[in-house]
Amino acid sequence: EIVLTQSPATLSLSPGERAILSCRASQSISSSLAWYQQKPGQAPKLLIYDAFNRATGIPARFSGSGSGTDFTLTISSLEPEDFAVYYCQQRGNWPPPFTFGPGTRVDIK
């Protein structure tokens, strides 16, 4: 089973700053990785799929990169609504499970 680790666990930043979130897979998953954003009391929201493609309606300040085992989600300039928990998810290997990472919380500093 593929294990995803995310770092850091918490990121404390101010609005306008750049956020860089990391996701590492225990074995290669090619580019089969997604990023989701979850705000309190809400369902997760797909941000990025296939490592670098923005989902419909997602602002350009969100970008994804990486392949193989190391992936990054970058938020170029944090807006107040971006403070949330971010999860990566892989679907690189068949059969499932399509595991999620433990999440990175982006807090207001």
Place this chain on the structure above:
Amino acid sequence: EVQLMQSGGGLVQPGWSLRLSCVVSGFSVSSRYMSWVRQAPGKGLEWVSVIHSDGTTNYADSVKDRFTISRDQSKNTLSLQMNSLRAEDTALYYCAGGVGYLDYWGQGSLVTVSS
């Protein structure tokens, strides 16, 4: 507009069964990869099960042989039959679907397993 409307959560005792439903509008449940994902209180997301467009199903080891995912094309509904429930199954359960990834999510159904 795509909507996933969930129902069926509640409080049950260990060993009991519960069925969750997810009525989908805006696309056919048979045309997408549909999953159940759960989130224990204060914890992260845990993938539970998937049913593919070809009907193939898969489960997390933690629920294998206890949970069954299914779909009803006539009602455009996704279901999760949960048997032999345990305290550790307590969570908010989301139905979700998409083409490969989880583009669309329901509002969540709270399942509490406690004596």
